[in-house]
Amino acid sequence: MTETRPPSPNSLAALGWSKGFEDQVTPDETALAPMRIATVHRSRVTAFSPSGAVKLNLPAHAxxxxxxxxxxxxVDPETDxxxxxxxxxxxxxxxxEGTRAPQLIAANIDTLFIVTSCNADFNPARLERYLALANEAGTTPVILLTKADMAKDAASYQSRAAALQRGLAVVTLNAKDPEAATALAPxxxxxxxxxxxxxxxxxxSTLLNTLAAKDDAAAQPTSGIREDDAKGRHTTTSxxxxxxxxxxxxxxxxxxxxLHVSDVGAGLDTLFAEIAELAPECRFRDCTHAxxxxxxxxxxxxxxxxxxxxxxxxxKLDTENRVNTPVATGPRGNKTIKKTRHKR
Structure with a gap:
């Protein structure tokens, strides 16, 4: 597995530190060192600091x-x-599937690059799931269409992707071409x-290697896809x-x-704005539009x-979201979490 390298020059600002995080540090925490989580494995966590990469120790019960x-x-700089x-x-x-708590994917991101190919991998229903998650997370989604150089009609993929959400940015590119970094620079x-x-x-991973200009020794491993169904093997494992x-x-x-959805009600309203805007005009407030x-x-x-x-x-997504999203029920101060039942 390829280890990550801290950005250079090494500074908190280069790592994404901002006033919003600085304002959270209390006067009695000024001796602690701010660090940003770089990797999360089953039994260890590493972080970037202005002085380099650090293997962190977690407190009891964490x-x-x-x-x-x-x-x-x-982080305590003496003990990490x-x-x-x-x-x-x-x-x-x-x-x-089969878990109570949602799986954490990434934190404090500004933009979510939703990557798909100009081939059989392109699936509007799956892209909408990613968009709903991005909207709910408070991050800006951008769809990246790779393998555009191999497609007979890349423009059709771009128009179909752009129609999935109002104001959605869609970029077609060749992940191996250095020009991809220029296209994504904003x-x-x-x-x-x-x-x-x-x-x-x-x-x-190919795109990441291009964006980061990684040499062969530091590059993320990559693999191809099966041409018959455009499915690939997992090369990134963490x-x-x-x-x-x-x-x-x-x-x-x-x-x-x-990709199962839950707790994305607002995200769905943004994704399907044309439906959310019509809903108040329905005769019944709880209209299912069926x-x-x-x-x-x-x-x-x-x-x-x-x-x-x-x-x-x-x-389909609204039903899945309602079924998967727990709600608090019971008297105040003694609420329990239960899943909703979908009404047909």
Missing amino acids: STTDFAVGDWVL TVSRRLERKSLLRRRT WCAPGQTVALVGSSGVGK RSLHAVKGGGLAIDTPGMRS HEPGCAVQAAVAAGTLDPGRLERWR
Whole structure:
């Protein structure tokens, strides 16, 4: 596995430190050292500091699962022990099958690069899941279409991707071409942090190597895809923080083929803004937009101003979100968490 290297020049600002984090440090914590989590493994956590990479010691009762790559922590410089984690400005997380707590993907990111290919990997329904997570996390989503140089009609992929959400930036590129770094420079400025997500084999690690101008010894391992179904093997096995051209930082993540949504109600409203804006015009406040009389959403479908495919995908994600999102019930001060039941 390739170890990450701290950015250069080494300073808190180069690592993404900002006034929002500085304001969280109390007077009695000024002797502690701010560090940014660079890797999270099953049994260890490493961080970047202005003086270099540090293997952290966790306090009693803390777990590596409590931390995400990109977190800011205050550390005792004598023992390299984490004192506490600072509040995050953004957090990307996902629900995984068979687990109660969501899996932390990346923290304190400004932009989420959602990477897909101009081939069979391109899946609007899956891209919408990533967009919902990005919206809910408070980060700006950008769709990157790789392998554009190999596609017969890359423009069609770009137009389909741009139609998924209002104001969505979509960039087509060749992940191996140094010009990719120029195309993505607006989101990779000093102090800015991006995260790369997407399926295995779409070129995330290749793109990271291009953005960071890594030599062969430091490069992230990469692999190809099967041409018949455009599926690849996992080459990135853990999340890690890397310096990139322009002074920014990037978080690489393993490929994700399953992505369950929960706690993304606001994210869905942003993603499906055309549906969210019509909903208040429905006759019934709890309209499911399926069969109720006076449904403004169904009227828009009938009039041809709303894509029925978009409505169907919204309904699926909205149902999944309601089922997976726990709600607090019971008297005040004695609430319990229960999952909602979907009403058909």
